[in-house]
Amino acid sequence: MNSTIETMLGHRSIRKYTEQPIEQHQLDTIIQAGLAASSSSLLQVVSIIRVTDKDKRQLLAQYAGNQAYVESAAEFLVFCIDYQRHALINPEVQADFAELTLIGAVDSGIMAQNCLLAAESLGLGGVYIGGLRNKVQEVDELLGLPDNTAVLFGMCLGHPDQTPEVKPRLPAHVVIHENQYQSLNLDDIKNYDQSMQSYYANRSSNQKQSSWSQEITAKLSGESRPHILTYLNRKGLIKR
Template identity: 70%
Template sequence: MNDVIETILSHRSIRAFKDTEISSEQLDCVLQAGIAASSSSLMQVVSVIRVTDKNKRTELARLAGNQAYVETAAEFLVFCIDYQRHYTLNPEVRPEFTELTLIGAIDAGIMAQNCLLAAESMGLGGVYIGGLRNSPNEVDALLGLPQHTAVMFGLCLGVPDQHPELKPRLSPEVIVHENQYQPLDVDKVKAYDEVMQAYYQARSENVKQQGWSDQVTKKLSQESRPFILDYLNRKGLARQ
């Protein structure tokens, strides 16, 4: 096992950071790693907004559901779908196609994961902030996003001030299928539920009496952010 794989397999979401800055050299490496990520047809349809204004950080923390680490992390990056640069080059560009919105969301995730892995390889830590989509119109206005550009998520980065337990994942036997989709082996999920129950009961913070399947099926049984499509439509995205 090499250092890259060890870094990947050691991933933990970090929500407590030391009051230590990330050097400009480290930040540049993180961003360059993100820009080097795969891009569909080299369209490069992602923009990253580095938020350094303290007042904006405070407001973003509130809009994201009062997640304090948005305000306290050394760096906070916001990843956005961005077809405005392409539209500026040629107004015949059609950003409203749903496939292009999917490409933008996929490429944003790929870029951000490169950024986080680069940061973790340098001893830094981070956590993604999907909560920005709780109030997408307000976040959009705060960051001055133009038409054909939409907020996807944020990423806190900093020097970790915690070492949370490694969260177990589903087995490859459940996730990986060969040649065609296979029926779910419920017994393997039940075994994973037992592992997660033990993890939740043993961890040092936010102890729970819950398995994975109950947790996720409850979450998926109700609509989440029903206003997102209207937001994307307003930004000239995901219309067709």
């Protein structure tokens, strides 16, 4: 096993940071790692907004559901789908197809993961902030996003001030299918639920009595940000 794989397997979400800033050369390296990520047809439909303004950070923390680490992290990056520059290059660009929104979301995720892995390889830590979509229109206006551009998620980065445990994942044989989709063995989920119950009960912070099945049921049994489609349509995206 090499150091790259060790970094990947040791991933943990970091939500508490020291006051030490990230050096400019480190941030430059992180961004360059992101820019090196795969891009569908080299469309390069991602923009990153680095938020350094303290007042904006405070508002973004509130919009994300009062997640204080959005404000306290050394760096906060917002990843956006961006077809605006393509439309400016040529007004015949049609960015409102659902496929293009999917490409923007996929490319943003790939770029962001490159950034996070680069940061972790430098001894830094981070966490994704999907909570920006709770108040996505407010975030959009705060950051001054034009048409054909939309907020996807944020990312906190900084020097870790905590050492949380690595959260268990579903076993590979549940996720990997060979040649065709395989039926789920619910015994595998029961075993995984037991692993997650033990993890939640024994982790160093935010202990709780819950299983993975209970957590995903709570998450997926109700509405999930129903305003998102309207927001994307208003930005000129995913209309057809």
